[in-house]
Structures are given as structure tokens and as C-alpha cells.
Amino acid sequence: MRFPWVALCSWEGNSVVCKRAMRGWLAAVALLWTLVLCRGLRRPMPHPHVPCYSAGDLHDGEAPAPLLSRSLRWDHYVPVQLVPQLERLQDSPGHRRHRRHKELACPALQLRTGLHSEPHERSISPWRYRIDEDEDRYPRKLAFAECLCSGCVDVKTGRETTSLNSVAIYQTMMVLRRKPCPRPAGPGLVTFEVDYIRVPVGCTCVLPRTRR
Incomplete structure (x- = not known):
């Protein structure tokens, strides 16, 4: 019987050398391994485990209780603390009339009543608060x-001056974003992802920018 691989081998001394056969065998193994790797790369990667919630798990659109751990104390943030006060103020009839007649007007500084007003009212860069609402965010x-002025209020005259500019002061705040659950989760399920946003919390006076 004659084996096909014998033709590729030769005698050298007391041993048989099959150089060409060995190289061909290694090339075949390398090709097979490459095909296996390529097939694995084409296979879709499974989604990591993402907790999903139904409408019954959410109370009034709020985040589920397991996500509201002690480390996520949103009640420590001023933008959250002020919301109930602003809602009560918006419901008062006098406030609604005042907002209709005065929209983002730079106020004159009242030195006599300044001691009894809030910091945002007696600042030389005064500001007001509004409620920003986002149904896909927690806190919603x-x-x-x-800022009520483009410039700042002169402490001598009580009037706005353009020698200074009013700019907003921002605080970085962590929030949760509501998003649809990735497939193959059921329809209507949502998940929450951590996000960081810049919230304007006040205003201050700065020197105007000059062109060089």
C-alpha cells in the first residue's frame, strides 16, 4: 500500500522529513481557525442585562424605588427643593397677573427693601426661577x-449698566433618563440610564468680553 503523504517525505539519515506536508497541514489548520474566528465575529453580541420596568412599576411616571437609593439624594439639590415653592407661587392669582405684565424685565434695585428680599432679588445680577419639565427625566x-438683565445693576443708580454682563451659574447634576428597553424585551418596557446635565442655579456679573 502506498500512502499519498509518503511522496512528500524524504529520508535524511535515519529519519523521515516531511517538510512540505507539514507546511501544508499547518496552513490548513490556520485557514480553518481563521474561518472560525470570522464566523464568531459575525455573530451578534448579546445585550448586557438591563433592568426593565413596566408602567405598573412606575408611580406617576417616577423612577422605580430600587433606583432611588440613599446615594441618589436629589432632595439635597436646590433645583429640586425649589419646585414645590414655585408651584405654589404659580398658582397664586397675583403671580399670574405679574408674569403677564412683566416678562424678563431688568428690575431697578430697591435699596430700602433689599434686606427683606431673597438673594436672587437683591443681587446686582438678579434672576428668577422657572420650572423645567421633562417627562423622560427623573427628577421630572x-x-x-x-437672568433678568443682560447687563448688571449699578449700586449707585439702581439702574442697569452695560459695563458688566450677567451670566448664568451652572451646577452639574446627576439625573436618570427613561429610555425604551433594548430588544428582545417586551414592548412598552422602559429602562433608566444615568446622565449628567448642567442646571442654571443663579446669575453673576462678569466683565464683558472684548475682541482682540
């Missing part, structure tokens, strides 16, 4: 500061 409602 946040108090955002809005």
Missing part, C-alpha cells in the same frame, strides 16, 4: 434660573 421637574 427642576427649577432653572433665568
